[in-house]
Amino acid sequence: MTGFCPPFTTTWRLYKRVPAPKFPTGLPSARLPSMFNSCIHHLCLLTFNPMQKLADSQLYIPNSFAHIKLLPCFPPSNYACIQRYFSKSGRPRSGAYRKRVNRRLRLARKPVLDVAQFNKAVSQLPARFTADDLQNVLVLENDAFVCLELFNWASKQHRFEHSVTTFHKTIQKLGIAGMIEEMYDVVDQLLTRPHFGSEALYNTIIYYYTKARKLSRAVTVFKHMKKVESSDCMPSIKTYNFLFAAFLARGRNTYINHMYMGSMECLFKQMINDRIEPDIFSLNAMIHGYVLSNHVNDALRIFHQMGVVYTTVPDALTYDHLIYGLCAQSRTNNASELFNDMREKGFDASGKTYNSLVNALALVGEVDKALKYLWEMTVSRKSVDFITYKTILDEFCRKGRAVEALNLLKEFKEKRLVDEVAYKKLVIILKDDLGVRRNCSYIS
Numbered sequence: 001m002t003g004f005c006p007p008f009t010t011t012w013r014l015y016k017r018v019p020a021p022k023f024p025t026g027l028p029s030a031r032l033p034s035m036f037n038s039c040i041h042h043l044c045l046l047t048f049n050p051m052q053k054l055a056d057s058q059l060y061i062p063n064s065f066a067h068i069k070l071l072p073c074f075p076p077s078n079y080a081c082i083q084r085y086f087s088k089s090g091r092p093r094s095g096a097y098r099k100r101v102n103r104r105l106r107l108a109r110k111p112v113l114d115v116a117q118f119n120k121a122v123s124q125l126p127a128r129f130t131a132d133d134l135q136n137v138l139v140l141e142n143d144a145f146v147c148l149e150l151f152n153w154a155s156k157q158h159r160f161e162h163s164v165t166t167f168h169k170t171i172q173k174l175g176i177a178g179m180i181e182e183m184y185d186v187v188d189q190l191l192t193r194p195h196f197g198s199e200a201l202y203n204t205i206i207y208y209y210t211k212a213r214k215l216s217r218a219v220t221v222f223k224h225m226k227k228v229e230s231s232d233c234m235p236s237i238k239t240y241n242f243l244f245a246a247f248l249a250r251g252r253n254t255y256i257n258h259m260y261m262g263s264m265e266c267l268f269k270q271m272i273n274d275r276i277e278p279d280i281f282s283l284n285a286m287i288h289g290y291v292l293s294n295h296v297n298d299a300l301r302i303f304h305q306m307g308v309v310y311t312t313v314p315d316a317l318t319y320d321h322l323i324y325g326l327c328a329q330s331r332t333n334n335a336s337e338l339f340n341d342m343r344e345k346g347f348d349a350s351g352k353t354y355n356s357l358v359n360a361l362a363l364v365g366e367v368d369k370a371l372k373y374l375w376e377m378t379v380s381r382k383s384v385d386f387i388t389y390k391t392i393l394d395e396f397c398r399k400g401r402a403v404e405a406l407n408l409l410k411e412f413k414e415k416r417l418v419d420e421v422a423y424k425k426l427v428i429i430l431k432d433d434l435g436v437r438r439n440c441s442y443i444s
Helices: 008-017 029-044 076-086 095-108 115-123 131-140 144-155 164-177 180-191 199-211 215-227 237-248 254-273 280-292 296-305 316-328 332-344 351-363 367-379 386-398 402-414 420-433
Strands: none
Touching: 115 144, 131 144, 131 164, 144 164, 144 180, 164 180, 164 199, 180 199, 180 215, 199 215, 199 237, 215 237, 237 254, 237 280, 254 280, 280 296, 280 316, 296 316, 316 332, 316 351, 332 351, 351 367, 351 386, 367 386, 386 402, 386 420, 402 420
16 A cells, blocks of 8 residues: 555544644644644555554654654554555445456456367368368367467468458357457457458447447447448448447436437438338337437337338337337327227237336326226236336325225235235335325224
């Protein structure tokens, strides 16, 4: 802990714990705080392992306070509190410390080359092997690290040039093994070659980068695809779908989704400008992104363009996203209309859609309609979460229908819709939170 000095507040805490050093009399009082901080600073520079250093003869203050001597005034009882402060076990870990630990763990988990397996793979290659020969060996090899070393070894051989298939197979092996950092060098070699590659190769790289949450590197590969003049390397609908899924996976926070939604809009416009027809996954991704960023009107705009501007028609997932977004904004009339339209087209609503609709209807006061959809859920064997039960009982009691809420809770138990633990929690809610003690005395 050499070179560390605690801040003034910590210094003041140490000052209260440790008896003050004995300064010579006659010094101006204004100089005492600076002298004290200097003393503690030099005290912190010491190594506390041999505690004799604190008790040794005298500790001198250098330079401007050279004439002042600190007497040995630290009793043995105070050594423990000082050491406890400087020990890392008693303090929360900092971000830099966690990064260092994670880096050491990654280095410790770094795979070790199996030399015998590597030599065996090399022996399977002919004297003047080609890229096809190397690809056949890479396909049969199960060790990803051996494949990487074989790829690097072949790069150094005289008059040998890697093909698209050798790059593809090596990157695929590394991606399956989760060796993303080892993949960086292979991808960098690929990006330095102009007019080289294929759409399948670049899509594989983007897939594994997005799966490992390396979104910036995936976008770099996408920009490289746009620069390559070859038609074989241009982005396809599959490329855009990988990026859409990566943007949506960045988080569930509304503000984070709002930030990434601008990038998704630009990406969608590029896809349209490249005359790539969006499929159902692309349109559902845009609708889902708009819903998560609280832009439900934009999601409805894309929904009304489906089947008119775009050839793709909505599916059940499209309705699920929209109903969830409308219920989040308490737009229950629009959500009910979409729900009825969804059932008319023969789509089966998910449990998430039912729960959203029941909660939204109950919160706006339409408890009877919410209860009707709740019974539909139980008939169709959809999972009803605890929040849905709590909300509908809460709103019944809020409307002064506490007795109906209690009877409804007993009916939930009789039909085995709630287990014993959930039933007891709901009883406690009705007794304590909703103020219906006199009506709950008969509940066991």
